[in-house]
Amino acid sequence: MNTKHKDYETPGVTVDLAIFTVNSAKLKVLLVKRAEEPFRGQWSLPGGFLIHDESLDNAAQRVLKEKTAVQNVYMEQLYTFGHPKRDPRARVVTIAYFALIPWKRLAQPASEKIVDLSWADVDALPKLAFDHKAILNYAIQRLRAKASYSNIVYGLMPKQFRLSELQSMYEIIIHDKLDKRNFRKQMLATHLLEETGKKDATGAHRPAMLYQFKKMKIAFFN
Amino acid sequence: MNTKHKDYETPGVTVDLAIFTVNSAKLKVLLVKRAEEPFRGQWSLPGGFLIHDESLDNAAQRVLKEKTAVQNVYMEQLYTFGHPKRDPRARVVTIAYFALIPWKRLAQPASEKIVDLSWADVDALPKLAFDHKAILNYAIQRLRAKASYSNIVYGLMPKQFRLSELQSMYEIIIHDKLDKRNFRKQMLATHLLEETGKKDATGAHRPAMLYQFKKMKIAFFN
């Protein structure tokens, strides 16, 4: 258990977050412009070193709150990346998380002010620092996979929404068109949705019933 | 990026392995009796500190080889555990892996000799050191889940086998009986199996055709 043996080492331990939202029909991820070496000036995933007495989940929550000012959103541990050369200066192992935030919950004016933060379209990413491109690809893959067999997409929806909005969210994530009638049938069959009684009368057309989730809990279909 | 800041710390980083095999119709996991404090004398999952210039996967492979003398078996990263108090003496973050080994590939005489190693029945586990019980439960859950929607069970089979043996393996993992005719239909429909032409004529009954996997690659059904 002696961590000072010459062959052993105590790598730095960080958490990195792939924080997703959807806006303007595009899947976006939060990027941070690095203020320090290495990769100064390049875009990267938000992250930070593990702090004393803080669990991994807590560290991820802390970073999330620092960068987005939101809490209580869907977050899960993704994978741990530890290639010896992933940081050019020192050995750093990073535990990657991914999080989902409904666009409406983001304080847009505040985050727009911070020039070093950017919600980047995942289909038009800049060059990223470290191995963050690989981490992000892994996160996107997981998000897309889970969207097709769970209700993880719930994490991106506002409190109340039209079924057509929910369908659009699925379509954006899985990159495919869905049949309106089948989609509604399936969603209502899960009994995870409930009518609010309210109607959304915006637009020059028939108003839509607003729905909400009975409780925000991730369920698995099949 | 300064890891010496007072609030930061560089925790120890280990890998721990849940190494499974099946023998006598029971799912077994490899345990190691701890020779040192903390938890001296208690059973634990095999593991070890990360070594300089070694990737996480390599570290896991190293531990696997040290304890079982096998290589080239199915292994995947499971989850990373980092509760601040999971090791009573120092902060240690551990990246858990799980591995599957066909019983026949284990050099039984050699491993039996080592009194500090034990293949424990997962339904009759001793008290485990650290949070290894939680890690193991997580691993078992993942194994059972994956068995039902992938061909991960392949990792537990010998080179050649009867279909009835493959069915038994599934039944042991998922803890349920399967229909013989439906099972065979489904397995052959994947086209991942091929007849060897050989027959296994052991036992006082009709000999069975021996099958093998076309290539050991994990596929997903559904």
Added chain:
DNA sequence: TGTGCTTAGTGTTCATTGTACACTTAGTAT
């Protein structure tokens, strides 16, 4: 006020997949 535009909302048919179920075959043992 009525005509056109837009999105909301709704069922049925058909194809595919999954599930339940029982008898014959080929060998060994006695």
Added chain:
DNA sequence: ATACTAAGTGTACAATGAACACTAAGCACA
């Protein structure tokens, strides 16, 4: 030759998934 054991095989029915088009309700504008 008879009994025992596991191997091997097909069909009918149920459940699920996929394709598909029209009516309803509101707004805008002439």
